[in-house]
Amino acid sequence: GAVVSQHPSWVICKSGTSVKIECRSLDFQATTMFWYRQFPKQSLMLMATSNEGSKATYEQGVEKDKFLINHASLTLSTLTVTSAHPEDSSFYICSAPVATDTQYFGPGTRLTVL
């Protein structure tokens, strides 16, 4: 199947700092990518849809100024968590659709904010 990578796989940062997470489609182009957040023992919650060449679309309740999304190319989307706080600690996962009905997920990035 299609491969989606994420970098870093885990990151620890101090409260108040910003963290950038990269999501890459390795063997296909993606005009759209999705960013999810998953808290322990909970399901994936869609945060935003990243669109190449235009602004991201955020789900209700997600602060767009805190979670900055940039879809720099057809194979790269980045999520920047600005002024991170301990409550932002979570597992962040991106996905990219290969066809209209199939999404492939990255391995996830575990963020811990101290």
Next chain:
Amino acid sequence: QKEVEQDPGPLSVPEGAIVSLNCTYSNSAFQYFMWYRQYSRKGPELLMYTYSSGNKEDGRFTAQVDKSSKYISLFIRDSQPSDSATYLCAIQGAQKLVFGQGTRLTINP
């Protein structure tokens, strides 16, 4: 009411047993139905997807959809310890995936 409901378990069965995992959904407009497997601290891995009512089989896995009841199931035959993971149902409409809560499954040797 949540758009997708899934019993979080945990579910523990002996090796070789048949496992049945289920989800219900509320929006009849949903078109595609998927099952993902997620190991601890990893991203979800697509197991099966279907778009019509009926059964779809792939090896030891069978996905079943009943659109009239808004009910989907995943059956695992001859379960193995390596099948131990969290299984998430996901339903797609307008290119957005809505996930169930996930069922934690443990297969005991």
